[in-house]
Amino acid sequence: MRLFHCDQCGHLVFFESVHCVNCGATLAYLPDCAEVGAMRTLDVHTPSAPNMQPAAWQRVTAHSAPNAPHYRMCANRDQYQACNFAIPAHEPYSLCSACRQTLVVPDLSVMGNMLRWQKLESAKRRLYYTFARLGLHPDRPDWTPHYQFLADVPDQHVVTGHSNGLITINIAEADDDERVRRRVALHEPYRTLLGHLRHESGHFFWDKLVRDGGELDSFRQLFGDERQSYPDALQVYYANPPGYTEWSAQHVSAYASAHPWEDWAESWAHYLHMVDMLETAASYHTGLTMTGSAEAASVRIGDPFIQPPPSFEHMVAQWVPVTLLLNSLNRSLGQQDAYPFALSAGALQKLRYVHDIVRRPHDVDSHPATVLSPAGTGARLA
Structure with a gap:
């Protein structure tokens, strides 16, 4: 930003x-x-x-x-x-145009729901901004996901997920204590509202850019065949969570190893992390240089949204020292690392794939309109 x-x-x-x-x-x-x-x-x-x-x-x-x-x-x-x-x-x-994307809001008369909704809308507007900067047409109803922000009710738990253009977020995720509890219970290193929205938007844009964009063959070569049973894959993942050595060589996160759809969504979210944080770094200090190691050459931090856009290699060269600085600043305050990731060559290859698809021109009028349905077949739930 x-x-x-x-x-x-x-x-x-x-x-x-x-x-x-x-x-x-x-x-x-x-x-x-x-x-x-x-x-x-x-x-x-x-x-x-x-x-x-x-x-x-x-x-x-x-x-x-x-x-x-x-x-x-x-x-x-x-x-x-x-x-x-x-x-x-x-x-x-x-x-x-951003608020019109929200189709369902929680009951604002319930204590605490107003603040939860405000937090969700704030994160959603940041996502809107990034889509606009990437040329992904957030002002077009057929080129943006829509949202429903729901609360649990007795005997009915709201599952965060995406289905046919509609992103559902459980508003409990807006409570810091509940979000941390879930992060710890699921052994996740990172869990934020903006991260949720970025991940779920990845499922939406998989439909737009990969499935409807004629990229299924290239996607399957790199991520695997998404036609394998999604419910079965998640059941296996949660029953036997993979160890670090089992997923880290090819994925940005453990959850990315669950299914090709989740691999794409996690890679998509991570790419949005990169472009947003690099723009922030460039905005605070144009021409800032950092060195990742004593032997490395200094890297000049630049805006990832300049025209023509920077190469993926240049973005990665900027990313490493920025994340090192970010984590070092956090440690100086006694905080945990804000960026708890290490990107392998396999993960970087998938991030490059996202970069290439996002940065190429898109014929928006040739893509089918999204049909909104809160419970369609093939729903991606996390």
Whole structure:
């Protein structure tokens, strides 16, 4: 995630910011230009649908520009403090393009659910941003997953997973103590809300980019044949969890070894970790150089979203020193490693495959539209 600056005073602001702490300007993320803008109110009233806010905002830098765009704030901002996106005035919606992706929210009258939902939406907006930066069309309903955030009820446990374009997240994952309990119980080194969303989105984009993109043969050569029984594979995995030496040579995680679908989803999520963190590193210090060892040459950290995009080899060369620095900083504070992974040659080969598929042009109109179904056959549940 890159850094932003307040249009009004130039002070540092962030993707989630709603006000500048220096000058007090109202801030909003503008998906149409991928910027956090300082906004000013306008004394205008435009025709709108019932219950829709008027288009009463404009970016402060645009006051003298002819035909400068007008915006509304997402309805989830004023009502729930759950969003900071703005909506171009010409769009006939009360919710922003990110919030419209959520089809089901938890019962917000239940104590604690409001905060859980806000955390989930915050992580989901970060995923939206990355998709936009990668050219994966998050503004198109047929090119983005949709979401339902559900709570357990008596005798019915909500399983986090993906099915036919719909991602389900158990809102208990938004509670830090519960998420840590599950991570420890499942012997996982890493478990976050954003990690969940990245992983489940991998299943969605497997359908789009691999299955519908004509890549099944190349996928099977590297990841294996996904037509093997998925339920049986998960049953075997949980009954006999593999040791480190059994999975580490070819996979990014133990869970990736369970089934080719999970191998892809774990690799996809890891690739999104890479591009997001490398953009953050580049944004904080353009031209930053790090050295991974006494013998290694210094590596200049650059933005992975520049055009033309960097080679995968260059991204990996940047990734190693960045993760070493990240873990060393955590240890300096007495914390566990934030990046508890070591990438083998086999895992890197799969990450390169994801990189190549993501970075190539996609004919979005040639792909079938996703049919949303919360319980379709072939559901990937974790």
